[in-house]
Amino acid sequence: MRLDKRVFGLSLLLVAIIVVPVAIDPDRGKQALDAVLGFLTGKFGWLYLWFAVAVAGLLIWLAFSKYGKIKFGGAKDKPEFSTLSWISMIFTAGIGGGLMYWGVIEWAYYYDDPPMGAESRSVAAADWATAYPLFHWGITAWALFCLPALALSYVYHVRKQQTLRLSDACRGVIGDRADGWLGRLIDVLFIFGLIGAAGTSLGLEVPVVSASISSVTGVERGVALDIAVIVAWTALFGASVFLGLQKGLKRLANLNVWLAGALGVFILIAGPTVFIIDTFTNSVGFMLQNIVHMSFYTDPVAASGFEEDWTIFYWGWWIAYAPFVGLFVAKISKGRTIRGMIGAMCIGGSLGCWVAFALLGNTGLFYEIKNMVSVADLVTQEGDTAGIMAVMSNLPLGGVALLAFVVLLVIFLATTLDTAAYTMASAASKELPRDADPARWHRVFWAVVLASVSVVLMYAGGLDTLQTLSIVTAFPLIFVLTLVLISFRRWLVADAKKTSEQEEPERVTTE
Numbered sequence: 001m002r003l004d005k006r007v008f009g010l011s012l013l014l015v016a017i018i019v020v021p022v023a024i025d026p027d028r029g030k031q032a033l034d035a036v037l038g039f040l041t042g043k044f045g046w047l048y049l050w051f052a053v054a055v056a057g058l059l060i061w062l063a064f065s066k067y068g069k070i071k072f073g074g075a076k077d078k079p080e081f082s083t084l085s086w087i088s089m090i091f092t093a094g095i096g097g098g099l100m101y102w103g104v105i106e107w108a109y110y111y112d113d114p115p116m117g118a119e120s121r122s123v124a125a126a127d128w129a130t131a132y133p134l135f136h137w138g139i140t141a142w143a144l145f146c147l148p149a150l151a152l153s154y155v156y157h158v159r160k161q162q163t164l165r166l167s168d169a170c171r172g173v174i175g176d177r178a179d180g181w182l183g184r185l186i187d188v189l190f191i192f193g194l195i196g197a198a199g200t201s202l203g204l205e206v207p208v209v210s211a212s213i214s215s216v217t218g219v220e221r222g223v224a225l226d227i228a229v230i231v232a233w234t235a236l237f238g239a240s241v242f243l244g245l246q247k248g249l250k251r252l253a254n255l256n257v258w259l260a261g262a263l264g265v266f267i268l269i270a271g272p273t274v275f276i277i278d279t280f281t282n283s284v285g286f287m288l289q290n291i292v293h294m295s296f297y298t299d300p301v302a303a304s305g306f307e308e309d310w311t312i313f314y315w316g317w318w319i320a321y322a323p324f325v326g327l328f329v330a331k332i333s334k335g336r337t338i339r340g341m342i343g344a345m346c347i348g349g350s351l352g353c354w355v356a357f358a359l360l361g362n363t364g365l366f367y368e369i370k371n372m373v374s375v376a377d378l379v380t381q382e383g384d385t386a387g388i389m390a391v392m393s394n395l396p397l398g399g400v401a402l403l404a405f406v407v408l409l410v411i412f413l414a415t416t417l418d419t420a421a422y423t424m425a426s427a428a429s430k431e432l433p434r435d436a437d438p439a440r441w442h443r444v445f446w447a448v449v450l451a452s453v454s455v456v457l458m459y460a461g462g463l464d465t466l467q468t469l470s471i472v473t474a475f476p477l478i479f480v481l482t483l484v485l486i487s488f489r490r491w492l493v494a495d496a497k498k499t500s501e502q503e504e505p506e507r508v509t510t511e
Contacts, residue, residue, distance in 0.1 A: 002429070003430060004430040007184050010185075033468045041308040041312055047478060048311075048315040048478070049307070052318075055143045056140045056143040059143045059346060063338075068338050069338070072156075072338075078335050086333070086336070087344050088257045089332055090349065091352050093416055095349075099137065099353055100356070100405065101205050104360045104364055104391050106136075106357070107130055108368070110129035111125050112376045112380060114128045126365065133361060135291065135295075137353035137357065140295065144315070147326070147485060147488075149330060152168065152329075153330040154488060154491060155169055157333070159495075165186075166480065167186040167187050170183070170186060170480065173486050174483065187427045187428075189476050193473040195473070197317055197320035198420045198450050209410060210229050211389060212402055213225065213229070213406075215402075226455075230454065256412055263404050267363060267401075270396040271359070276359060280358035312471060316474035319477050320473050322481065324423045329345075364391040373390050378390050388405075392405045421444070425446050
């Protein structure tokens with residue numbers, strides 16, 4: 001289990017090129033990142049949209065095709081994890097605390113500044129505000145996660161590739177160059193993108209935890225408290241990733257699901273039950289009615305910037321996370337089928353996210369329209385953290401609900417980050433045996449890197465800088481995932497043809 005010095009060193013160098021200038025001169029560093037962001041979204045924003053639609057379309061076709069029944073592994077291979085644990089690990093690895101964070105207040109941004117020319121805080125704005133989160137966290141988003149998961153599972157369990165790296169999923173196009181400099185470059189881009197996405201998640205959610213601790217204990221919110229929270233968080237997911245898949249990640253994932261279920265049932269019963277269900281029903285129909293327009297919306301005439309601030313940001317975030325989720329899902333999916341994986345991720349993952357937005361987001365919208373709490377004003381004037389805390393605190397047993405929410409947020413993100421550290425360590429290990437884990441020090445090291453990046457960016461420019469990093473790091477991965485898509489298709493066609501040729505003589509002999 002040796003260290004791959006090229007992948008390890010180049011990954012750190014690339015991260016340093018982005019992070020160090022921002023840390024030394026936050027203003028100029030942020031300006032540089034904004035310039036890159038402006039170029040990418042202005043010139044290539046359409047590429048993010050088309051790529052996401054193409055991947056979703058491919059997976060819908062694949063699920064209903066003859067390839068859907070292909071099993072990852074031999075005919076007698078059984079799944080390593082129970083279906084509940086498997087889906088729990090996929091779900092918590094994929095969305096982390098981001099779902100909890102945005103689930104409460106994403107609607108408020110759309111309600112205050114809606115797309116499609118709708119009037120601010122109108123009925124139409126409310127319709128868009130409850131539909132867009134379902135779109136951004138729905139089937140298209142999960143399809144971006146599922147593509148590399150399918151390709152990597154296939155090459156690892158069906159074609160018996162000995163290593164498990166993003167470059168291995170590109171072998172159908174680049175061949176043995178996956179073992180050379182091109183393959184190492186792809187793996188470096190994978191780590192770079194993941195640090196951008198995971199660092200964004202950690203940086204977004206630390207203020208929520210800090211503010212909650214401050215409100216309960218009376219400790220003043222400041223840099224010291226934020227750093228203490230990050231240190232504690234790093235220790236938690238560092239310990240989990242140190243223990244490995246079975247003892248650490250699996251247990252955290254199962255705990256996540258049970259805690260989330262308990263909090264969800266409480267909100268459904270104690271909150272505005274009928275409004276939650278009615279609004280969710282309406283938003284699903286509204287989204288399905290407008291999904292084509294939402295998928296291709298660029299607003300070129302009014303140039304509101306909505307798709308750049310939100311849809312492209314989200315697709316960038318999901319693309320940056322996708323290779324990491326794919327590597328992790330491939331590791332735990334022996335014995336599953338292509339159709340089963342698409343169903344678990346695209347349908348199961350979407351439904352899980354939709355339920356969270358229905359419970360958390362619709363509760364906040366209810367407080368807003370009933371003039372109980374002006375959540376939209378709080379988000380606009382005081383920030384996301386204030387809006388999140390107001391929604392949770394105004395539930396019955398608000399203090400307990402807020403505490404449960406924060407605990408769940410911490411565990412959710414810890415699961416995602418320790419999975420990220422695990423897969424980065426795998427990518428930067430040389431000739432890692434199939435059933436072996438990366439070195440423990442190596443896993444913990446990447447956990448510390450993730451925490452360090454989030455601290456620097458959080459204090460350099462806050463939310464804007466973190467969002468910018470996600471979009472920038474995702475851009476090169478669009479081209480890498482295109483190679484993954486082409487490779488996967490080639491393997492499916494070639495192996496199906498080979499199987500057909502082998503079966504034909506047997507059929508003739510039998511007759």
